[in-house]
Structure formats: C-alpha cells, structure tokens
Amino acid sequence: xxxxxxxGSELKKPGASVKVSCKASGYTFTSxxxxxxxxxxxxxxxxxxxxxxxxxxPTYAQGFTGRxxxxxxxxxxxxxxxxxxxxxxxTAVYYxxxxxxxxxxxxxxxxxxxxxxxxxx
Amino acid sequence: SxxxxxxxxVSVALGQTVRITCQGDSLRSYYASWYQQKPxxxxxLVIYGKNNRPSGIPDRFSGSSSGNTASLTITGAQxxxxxxxxxxxxxxSGNHPYVFGTGTKVTVL
Numbered sequence: 001x002x003x004x005x006x007x008g009s010e011l012k013k014p015g016a017s018v019k020v021s022c023k024a025s026g027y028t029f030t031s032x033x034x035x036x037x038x039x040x041x042x043x044x045x046x047x048x049x050x051x052x053x054x055x056x057x058p059t060y061a062q063g064f065t066g067r068x069x070x071x072x073x074x075x076x077x078x079x080x081x082x083x084x085x086x087x088x089x090x091t092a093v094y095y096x097x098x099x100x101x102x103x104x105x106x107x108x109x110x111x112x113x114x115x116x117x118x119x120x121x
Numbered sequence: 122s123x124x125x126x127x128x129x130x131v132s133v134a135l136g137q138t139v140r141i142t143c144q145g146d147s148l149r150s151y152y153a154s155w156y157q158q159k160p161x162x163x164x165x166l167v168i169y170g171k172n173n174r175p176s177g178i179p180d181r182f183s184g185s186s187s188g189n190t191a192s193l194t195i196t197g198a199q200x201x202x203x204x205x206x207x208x209x210x211x212x213x214s215g216n217h218p219y220v221f222g223t224g225t226k227v228t229v230l
Contacts, residue, residue, distance in 0.1 A: 019207070035192060035219070037164075037221075038228040044205075044207060044222075044223055045158075045164065045207050045209075045221040045224070046155070046219060046221065047209075047219045047220060050219075059218065061219075081139050088128055094168070095163055095164070097164075101211075101218075101219075102170065102209075104151055104152055104170065105151055105152035105153065105154055105169055105170045105210065105211070106154050106169070106209045106210060106218075106219050107154055107166065107169045108154070108156070108164075108166060108172070109166050109169075109175060111163040111164055111165070112163065113163055
C-alpha cells in the first residue's frame with residue numbers, strides 16, 4: 001500500500017535550518033511528483049510547491065522562494081524540504097503529498113502524516 | 122495568484138444534507154478537488170475531478186461545479202463527517218499550478 005512517512009517534529013532556534021524528509025513506499029517513486037503543503041497553527045492549507053521526481057526540477061509558489069529548497073534522493077524514494085534562516089513565522093506543520101493530478105484538476109491522493117516545525121528562541 | 126473562497130463555517134443536523142461551496146475564477150476552467158481534515162490529522166482526499174471518489178470514501182460525498190463555484194455535498198451527514206474541508210484547484214493566473222481554498226469548518230449537530 002502507498003505510504004508517505006515523514007520525519008519527526010523539530011524544535012529550532014531562529015536563524016537555524018531544518019530538513020524534513022518524506023519517505024515513499026508502495027509505488028514507483030519517480031512516477032509521481034511530490035507536493036509540499038504548509039499549515040500554520042490554526043490556519044488553512046497553503047501550497048508551497050512541488051518537485052518533479054523524474055527530473056528533480058522544483059517549482060516554488062510565491063512566498064516560498066529563496067529560503068525553501070525541495071530535493072530528492074531517488075535511491076531511497078525520499079523527498080526533502082529544507083528551510084534555512086528560520087523565522088518564528090515558519091512554525092507550522094509541513095506535509096508532503098503525492099501528485100496524481102490531471103490537466104483539469106489537482107489530485108493529492110496520498111499525504112504524509114505531517115512534520116511540526118517549531119521555531120522558538 | 123488566484124483565490125478560492127469558502128464560507129468559514131457551516132452546521133448540519135445529523136442525517137441531513139449540507140453543501141460546502143468554493144468560489145474562484147479558476148473554477149471556470151478547472152475542476153476542484155476536496156479534502157477533509159480532522160483535528161491533528163493529515164488531510165484526506167474525498168472528491169477529485171468532475172465527481173470522483175477515491176476508494177474508501179462513502180458515497181454520501183459528492184461534488185459538482187457551475188460557473189465559478191464548486192460544491193461538495195454531504196448527503197446524510199454523520200457525526201464522523203465533522204471536520205475542516207478544503208477545496209483545491211489549478212491556478213489559472215499562471216503564477217503557479219495549485220491553490221487551496223480558505224477552508225470550511227463543518228459541525229454536525
């Protein structure tokens with residue numbers, strides 16, 4: 001069965017970096033793109049961007065350029081989200097979600113369990 | 122980017138029908154998908170495309186679309202349907218592929 005398993009919660013100080021992992025199993029990793037979604041405390045879902053798991057080419061949404069980097073290690077079927085120069089406002093749950101979309105609609109059919117990143121001094 | 126607007130909260134009596142709407146310009150060109158999120162859990166896809174349910178999603182969930190509005194209908198709401206619901210569509214502005222709606226909290230009375 002398809003599973004996306006994310007790394008555990010992180011507590012970081014402002015200015016530090018964090019790397020969240022998302023390990024996929026149960027399907028061919030390079031057959032589906034991977035999305036990243038942020039959810040700040042008490043807030044809605046925010047699409048951060050996606051990475052083509054075939055080419056490694058990332059696409060970032062507005063507001064997620066510069067400090068946010070998507071990467072892959074296809075040998076272990078894992079996608080990564082790295083955030084540098086962390087700020088308090090980066091405190092959120094970060095989700096990975098498999099992309100099974102068509103040209104006419106999105107379809108994030110499987111989600112990781114989420115990783116809480118807390119930024120606090 | 123495009124915006125998808127949802128009512129912040131709706132309530133429904135147990136066993137009754139509730140419709141959740143999502144408005145946005147991109148919905149004139151693309152279908153929406155819908156996600157259910159319960160407290161402390163990851164979102165779950167409940168409807169995608171014109172009106173498709175993933176395996177395991179009860180048939181009381183259905184989707185429709187008209188003009189710039191997409192709707193998710195729960196027919197015969199159950200207590201376990203109490204959750205936040207988010208629509209999601211492609212972004213017709215061209216800035217980036219996807220956008221989420223603002224979310225609707227559904228309370229089952």
